[in-house]
Amino acid sequence: MALTKAVMSEMLFEELGLNKREAKELVELFFEEIRQALEMGDDVKFSGFGNFILRTKNQRPGRNPKTGQEIPISARRVVTFRPGQKLKARVEAYAGNQQ
Amino acid sequence: MTKSELIEILSRKQSHLAQKDVELAVKSLLEKMSQALAGGDRIEVRGFGSFCLHFRPPRSGRNPKTGESVLLDGKYVPHFKPGKELRERVNNGAK
Numbered sequence: 608m609a610l611t612k613a614v615m616s617e618m619l620f621e622e623l624g625l626n627k628r629e630a631k632e633l634v635e636l637f638f639e640e641i642r643q644a645l646e647m648g649d650d651v652k653f654s655g656f657g658n659f660i661l662r663t664k665n666q667r668p669g670r671n672p673k674t675g676q677e678i679p680i681s682a683r684r685v686v687t688f689r690p691g692q693k694l695k696a697r698v699e700a701y702a703g704n705q706q
Numbered sequence: 707m708t709k710s711e712l713i714e715i716l717s718r719k720q721s722h723l724a725q726k727d728v729e730l731a732v733k734s735l736l737e738k739m740s741q742a743l744a745g746g747d748r749i750e751v752r753g754f755g756s757f758c759l760h761f762r763p764p765r766s767g768r769n770p771k772t773g774e775s776v777l778l779d780g781k782y783v784p785h786f787k788p789g790k791e792l793r794e795r796v797n798n799g800a801k
Binding site: 608609610611612614615618619622623625629632633634636637638640641642644645646647648649650651652653654655656657659661663683684685686687688690693694695697698699700701 | 708709715722723727731743744746749750759782783784785791795798800
């Protein structure tokens with residue numbers, strides 16, 4: 608089952624003893640602060656988990672796949688996630704469980 | 707922004723919570739997220755993005771020391787796809 612904010616709040620409620628409203632608020636704020644840092648141009652680095660890195664892209668040519676018409680893709684800033692060593696190692700181990 | 711900076715910001719904004727509890731909460735959240743991915747589960751957070759695993763097929767590589775070729779197993783790697791709100795805010799923040 609996918610991990611969602613609801614599951615995360617429930618965990619903070621059960622394992623940390625925050626009340627349900629506090630837990631929900633904290634989870635919401637956790638993601639909002641990450642969004643805000645990235646919005647302000649600040650990379651976000653969580654050791655053991657991974658880094659959210661901002662990259663700026665120049666304008667490049669693109670095309671509408673339906674019509675084939677050429678349209679430029681405007682310059683933009685995007686966020687990418689680079690998993691940390693520890694997370695990569697843990698996820699790789701998952702492949703082992705599948706085989 | 708680092709994990710400890712995030713903990714500071716959250717404690718400042720949720721001043722009714724002890725900083726030690728906020729610290730524990732942040733670490734638990736990241737641990738829970740790692741666990742989900744390590745178990746092959748997706749993470750879905752509306753407006754933020756989703757994490758899933760991508761499969762990298764087996765390939766042959768080389769031992770850089772000896773030049774000997776070795777067969778590398780297929781593996782899974784974590785992948786993040788930013789959600790609509792995050793994508794828009796990150797791009798608008800640059801303007």
